Amino acid sequence: MKKIILINLIVVAALNAFGQKPDDVKVLGDQAFANKNYYAAAFYYKEAATGFNVEPQTVIPFRGDTKAGKKVKAENSDYVSYQLAESYRLYENYLEAEGWYYKVVTSGNSAKYPLARLWYGICLRADQHFDEAVKQLQLFIAQYNGAGRYKDMAYEELRNCQFAKEQYLYPALLDVKMMNGKVNNDGSDYAANINNGKRYFTSSRMLKSDKKHLNRIYILSDDANTNPELVSFNNANDKKEIEYGTPSIDPTGKHMYMTRWYKTGDKTVHxxxxxxxxxNGWEEPVKLNTNVNNEGFSSIQPFITADGKRLFFVSDKPGGQGGEDIWVSDIGADGLPVNSHNLGATVNSPLDEQAPYYDIVEKKLIYSSKGFTGLGGFDFFVTYETVGQWSTPKNMGYPMNSAKDDLYYLPDNNDRKKAYVSSDRESDCCLNLFTVYDKKYILKGIVTDCDAHIALAGVKVSFVDSLSKQTLYEQTSGADGVYAFSVTTKRPYTMVLEKKGYFTKVVSAPTSGRMSADTLINPDICLQAFVINKPIVIKNILYDFGKSTLRPESEKVLDSLVKILVDNPKMKIELSSHTDSVGSDAYNMKLSQDRAQSCVDYLETKGIPESRLFAKGYGKSRPIAPNSLPNGKDNPEGRQLNRRTEFTVLKVE
Incomplete structure (x- = not known):
């Protein structure tokens, strides 16, 4: 409806403003603003700003330019700038509002408009200038001495900025695209619903019959280039310009629930x-009973569940948490509600909630809210029902959500990878219908034994968010050694593989590679077995003759041991060094101790605590091969095997 108001009011505004002086146009702006006609108010204030030679700060210093607007009388300039910024913000045109708020907060009279910096910060956040938004919000908190609720709002916006920064950096694996064809028109198009193969939606496009923009229910043709079919109701009294929207049809296809509204004076009745x-088609709509509709309050946006047993809806009637809340009614055999109750403070916030969708199989509610941390405007949240209790709502992230309003989720029953939403993310006025394409995939692989090269059963595989360190899923491999996880965002993930008697391994989850359908095939991951107090030879630890200093290539080999120790933080080991039989016992004992210590010293430089490492030189006392042949001749191969470095697991706490 916002665009309809814009068209009508701008025409009136243009006629009223023609030939007016700046002060007169400012008065018209004040009148429109007082009546909450923010589109018209913005038009008038912009005309007044032009007359007063007021310019917005279209290029802002934090973006690299310090050009200022023209000099004008402060009492005119600041007031018009602030009111114009307010008008833009209040119909969610944050981009236009941003520059005008900047002009106010950098003026010499900014103290007259103490909330300007808060609104400026909110506009910056909505326009995705998160770092500057944080700076402005922090300044507002430090400087503002007024009502505490505005500081609370600023703190919430700081949380929104942090959330948004992370979401834009690591978005969900979704594509959100505006629907093509004639579904999106010159008004708002929203609230998709599918029943028996027919795709219903609401549109405020111009009615050909009377050349008016009114909300009506339409059926979308299978041909995207064919105009949608208007749904008519028999004997419906539309003389009062009654409007219809947000259809939801029960599983029998015989009952359609909808919002119906009209204006009485300055009041709109929903x-x-x-x-x-x-x-002969759909009969005249009948108002639901007082279980849903309370006189003097609004009830809107019905959603009937797939089994026809419950009706979710939105209302500001008494008994809620504040603003518009999500409610639910049980439905009788006649299709009418027999009761209603508020979903409570877990689902509903002190602000507004709207557009519920409930999945009876997964027992999840997807709805929109302004009252929780998000990207701005109405965001989609999901909560799960267990024996009448609801889980903490989770924001569905970007790009499912945007900095503007996102509402009316509906999955496509014929394609599990597709859904429909309504959003004004690509408009400065109106909701449009979008298709959401699910791009998530399965990460699948096999765990094997490094020595036996066979699938390894009984491995606990954890899928961990690398940023939050939260374990998202856990699985235990079966006889085939297979694991599989669903990857839903571009966040970095880690897999932790654990089995008793094997070194734990922590690996980064791949983001690309060989795909099979919607499955990313991960190369096999092997785990190395160990036995307490049984030495394991570390190959290619090399020293110059007679020296204990590690050679560079030896350090690279020890890095693999560093990885094992990092992945197994409760493990204590012994680093031991051995020599061949050349030289005296004392010489070889000292040389081996020094070499073992050089390994420990290197591991300590890599952050491994000294308390987990023990250096031990054994000299030539523990050969694993003969140093000489049976005929008494030298055995170079045997001596080479004896000149070794080993590590032994002493303890796993």
Whole structure:
């Protein structure tokens, strides 16, 4: 509806403003603003700003330019700038509002508008200038001495900035694209619903019959280039310019629930109605009983569940948490509600919630809210129901959500990888219909034994968010050694593989590689077995003759041991060094001790605590091969095997 108001009010505004002086146009702006006609107010204030030679700060210093606007009388300039910024913000045109707020907060009279910096910060956040938004919000918190609720708002916006920065950096694996064809028109198009193969939605496009923009229910053609079909109701009294929207049809296809509204004076009356499908089409809608509709309050946006047993809806009637809340009613055999109750403070916030969708299989509710940390405007949240209790709502992230309003989620029952939403993310006025394409995939692989090269059962494989360190999923491999995890965002992930008697291994989850359908095939990961107090030879630890200093290539080999120790933080080991039989016992004992210590010293430089490492030289006392042949001749191969470095697991706490 915002665009309809814009068209009508701008026409009136242009006529009223023609030939007016700046002061007169400013008065018209004040009148429109007082009536909450923010589109018209913005038009008038912009005209006044032009007359007063007021310019917005279109290029802002933090973006590399310090050009200022023209000099004008402060009492005119600051007031018009602030009111113009307010008008833009209040119809969610944050981009235009941003420059005008900047002009106010950098003026010499900014103290007259103490909330300007808060709104400026909010506009910066909405326009994705997160770092500057944080700076402005922190300044506001430090400087503002007014009502505490505005500081609370600033703190919430700081949380939104941090959340948004992370979401834009690591978005969900989704593509959100505006629907093509004639579904999106010159008004708002929103609230998709599918029943028996027919795709219903709401649109405020111009009615050909009376050349007016009114919300009506339409059926979308399978041909995207064919105009949608208007849904009519028999004997419906539309003389009052009654509007219809947000259809939801029960599984029998015989009952359509909808919002119906009309204006009485300055007041708009909203209620939920039901129409029954008869032999000649949809009958005149009947207002639902007082279980849903309370006189003097609004009830809107019905959603009937797939089993026809419950009706979720939105209302500001008494008994809620504040603003518009999500409610639910049980539905009788006649399709009418028999009760209603508020979903409570877990689901509902002190602000507004809207557009519920409930999945009876997964027992999840997807809805939109302004009251929790998010990207801005209405964001999608999901919560799960367990024996009448609801889980903490989780923001569905970017790009499912945007800095503007995102509402009316509906999955495509014929394609599990597709859904429909409504959003004004690509408009300065109106909701449009978008298709959401699910791009998540399965990461699948096999765990094997490094020595036996066979699948390894009984391995606990954990899938961990590398940023939050939160374990998202855990699986135990079966006889085939297979694990599989669903990857839903571009965040970095880690896999932790654990089995008793094997070194734990921590590896980064790959983000690319060989795909099979929607499955990313991870190369096999092997685990190395160990036995307490049984030495394991570290190959290619090399020293110059008679020296204990590690050679560079030896350090690279020890890095693999560093990885083992990092992945197994409760493990204590002994580093031991051995020599061949050349030289005296004392010489070889000292040389081996020094070499073992050089390994320990290197590991300590890599952050391994000294308390986990023990150096031990054994000289030539523990050969694993003969140093000489049976005929008494030298055995170079045997001596080479004896000149070794080993590590032994002493303890796993």
């Amino acid at each position: 209620a939920i109605y039901m129409s029954t499908l008869g032999g």
